Amino acid sequence: MSNAASALNNRVANGTVTVREMGLRGMITLRGDLSDASLKKACKSLTGQDFPAMGKANVDGEKGLCWMSPDEVLILVPHAQAAEAVTQIEKAMKGKHHLAVNVSDARALLSVEGPYAREVIAKLAPVDLHPDTFKPGDFRRSRLGQVAAAFWMADATTAHVICFRSIADYAFRLLATSAKAGPVGIF
Structure with missing residues (x-):
């Protein structure tokens, strides 16, 4: 490895x-219904940041949320936490239409x-x-x-x-x- x-x-x-x-930064592309309460809650729990409005980024240090499009947000976390963050999103969004991909590398x-x-x-x-x-x-x-x-x-x-x-x-x-x-x- x-x-x-x-x-x-x-x-x-x-x-x-x-x-x-x-340097290395964890980045996760999350696509789905950005008005979904479960999606917003998952993003906040991973980053501590409020969900961004259209055309905004809420970033503090290595953690943050960036609005990418009407159905996409970019989640920033420390690089070592990206894989686990995707797992947490999958659990939070179980049964709901979404796509979470670790694009850090x-x-x-x-x-x-x-x-x-x-x-x-x-x-x-x-x-x-x-x-x-x-x-x-x-x-x-x-x-x-x-x-x-x-x-x-x-x-x-x-x-x-x-x-x-x-x-x-x-x-x-x-x-x-x-x-x-x-x-x-x-x-």
């Missing part, structure tokens, strides 16, 4: 912002930290990231350049980006290059 390793071995790039791979989590974090992502994603429009806790599925990604503002100067593990190196380099180019001054 092999040991789990993060996509980029905790790589860091420093510039006008710091871009870092955040198929995804990577990156962080963009610093006063120009918004601008670094705004250069790459077709999303209005103005602070009046995209506030801490706001979550979007979009793209960076031409690759799929999802991101949210953890606070006013920190964004977290989720992408497929297979393109983590590309996404990291894209963000680092955007950061190296410096601020544009649009926010």
Whole structure:
């Protein structure tokens, strides 16, 4: 049996912002009726977080909930707890239509930290990231350049980006290059 390793071995790039791979993180895709009380209760018991509204992420440390679509939520837990979390979801949702999949090893989590974090992502994603429009806790599925990604503002100067593990190196380099180019001054 092999040991789990993060996509980029905790790589860091420093510039006008710091871009870092955040190591192993447990990620579970849960699809179903998001208004179902059993589904919401299972999510809260796993993360301690309130269920997110549309386009929101409720994340504290390694645990959180991200709204992905009208029938999908992404559950964040410590990597070592992901398999057991899926088992708990299966028990809580027994007899109800749902799909819970541990996608931890198929995804990577990156962080963009610093006063120009918004601008670094705004250069790459077709999303209005103005602070009046995209506030801490706001979550979007979009793209960076031409690759799929999802991101949210953890606070006013920190964004977290989720992408497929297979393109983590590309996404990291894209963000680092955007950061190296410096601020544009649009926010």
